[in-house]
Amino acid sequence: MRRKPGRLVPLEIAICLAAATLHQRGVAEFHGYEMAKTLGDAADTRLLTAYGTLYRALGRLEKMGLVTSRWEDPAVPARENRPGRRLYTLTALGEAAADGARGAAPASPPTRARRRLAPA
């Protein structure tokens, strides 16, 4: 299915909203798993967003300029003995998209499918 350029799919909107929520909580940067978990909590699902679905959406958001990303300083994961994280930040454009999405659908209840599975 070909999508219209510049148009956000539900998962991308959900990511922008979740990133804005994290930002309000003082988390300016988030990594992929953190986003999957936040989305899962928001949608009250057991199954987290699939790897391919999540990272493709994040890549598209970055391409559209709604998020930026950077790899964390290699010293940090080396010290904590874990793989390095790619940290994403919501841009002003992303915040505007989140605000727009909030304004467009203030109280739309999630569908039955989205209640069980993370938004795709």
Add this chain to the structure above:
Amino acid sequence: MSRLLCCAIALVRGWTRLYTWRMEPPWRDDRRAEIESDLWEFHEDARRRGWSPERIAIHMLARLCGGMPHDLLWRLEYEHEPAHRRPSWLTAAAAAGAAGIAALWVMFLISTFVSLPPLPDSGAVVRVLTRALPAHEPPPPAPPPPPPR
């Protein structure tokens, strides 16, 4: 770590390697590192929450299977970007090379079958075997000496 969990992690890594195969290093390495980080974070988080290794493995496999179409689409999008698109002459040369190899293989097969002598009829094979087999059998035992008179 259970065998199922090891298998799930290996499958996620293997699939990521497969769909990022022959991509430009920055794209390929970024995606692989990102999946590796996600695997680690998820495993640690689930372990802290007391999930069993089997449950973690099933969750990983579900996330893997659910995202496969998007992985493939992501790869297709990458291939269709003008910056990563291979030149048409290269694609044509690769296709021509593959067709040439296939044609040579078919010709070799045809020539092999054509040049083979016809199979002998089964009666002749039996006759040849009957004649040949006694030569390989051990010699018959010597006859017993005649009884003393």
